Amino acid sequence: MIVDILTLFPGMFDGPFDSSIIKRARDRGLLDIDITDIRLFSGNKHNTVDDTPYGGGAGMVMQAPPILRALEHVRGRRGAAAPRVVLMCPTGLTFNQVWARDLAQEEHLVIICGHYEGVDERVRELAVTDELSIGDYVLTGGELPAMVVVDAVARMIPGVLGESASAEDDSFYTGLLEYPQYTRPGDYNGLTVPDILLSGHHENIRRWRRRQSLLKTLERRSDLLRPETLADEDKQILRQLLDAIRDIVK
Numbered sequence: 001m002i003v004d005i006l007t008l009f010p011g012m013f014d015g016p017f018d019s020s021i022i023k024r025a026r027d028r029g030l031l032d033i034d035i036t037d038i039r040l041f042s043g044n045k046h047n048t049v050d051d052t053p054y055g056g057g058a059g060m061v062m063q064a065p066p067i068l069r070a071l072e073h074v075r076g077r078r079g080a081a082a083p084r085v086v087l088m089c090p091t092g093l094t095f096n097q098v099w100a101r102d103l104a105q106e107e108h109l110v111i112i113c114g115h116y117e118g119v120d121e122r123v124r125e126l127a128v129t130d131e132l133s134i135g136d137y138v139l140t141g142g143e144l145p146a147m148v149v150v151d152a153v154a155r156m157i158p159g160v161l162g163e164s165a166s167a168e169d170d171s172f173y174t175g176l177l178e179y180p181q182y183t184r185p186g187d188y189n190g191l192t193v194p195d196i197l198l199s200g201h202h203e204n205i206r207r208w209r210r211r212q213s214l215l216k217t218l219e220r221r222s223d224l225l226r227p228e229t230l231a232d233e234d235k236q237i238l239r240q241l242l243d244a245i246r247d248i249v250k
Helices: 020-027 064-078 097-103 121-126 143-154 164-168 202-220 232-249
Strands: 002-007 032-037 084-094 108-113 130-133
Touching (some): 002 064, 002 143, 032 064, 064 108, 064 121, 084 097, 084 143, 097 143, 108 143, 130 143
Parallel strands (some): 002 032, 002 108, 084 108
C-alpha cells in the first residue's frame, strides 16, 4: 500500500513511522509512506501557504493552490490510478475500525493534514474524496490524526501483523471491546490468572473470553452493542448478564 501525506510540518513524522510494526511493514515493502511538504509548492519566495479568510474572521486559512499542486506532484510521481484523498479536519466523519478496514483496501492513499483555521473549500470540491476526524476535540493540526489513521489502517494490511488473528481479536474489530489478557507470572501480588485460562479447554476459554468481551462492552461502551451485529450466542450471554445485574439490584 502507498500512503502519501501532505503536510506543513514534515518533521513531525520523524520517528512515529520509523519504529515497531510500521517500520517492519515498510522494511518488508508492505507499506510505502512518503511525506510531502506543502510549502515547497507555495509558488512564492517566502513559502507562505495561508491567507486571511474572505468575509473576515480570526486566524488564517490554508490556500488551495499549494495543496492542489502538491497533490498533482504526488499523483505524477506515482503514475498510478487516482488515489483516495483524505482530508483530516474537525468537521470530518469520525474515524473508526470500519473506516480502517475500508481504507486498507486502497492501493494508494493520500492524506492532507489541515491546519490553522482550516482549508480553502475548493480543495474539498476539487480533490478530496473523504473527510475524517479522530474525535470530538480540536488539535493544532491534522498531523497527529494522520499518524493515527495510518497506524490503524496499516494493521489491516495482510502480512503487516505477525499473526492474522492478532488484528481480529483487537477491540473494535468485531464491534466489541477486547477481553482481559494475562501472561506470566500466574500469581502477582495475590492476583491470579483465572483458572479457566489454565484449563486447556479451548471451547470453554473461547466462551469465557466472549462473555468477558460482552461484559466489558456493556459496562463501558454499550452504544457498540447493536442487535444486528450480535450472534444468538451473544444475545443469550447478554440476557444472562442482565438477569444477574437485576438480581443484584433487587
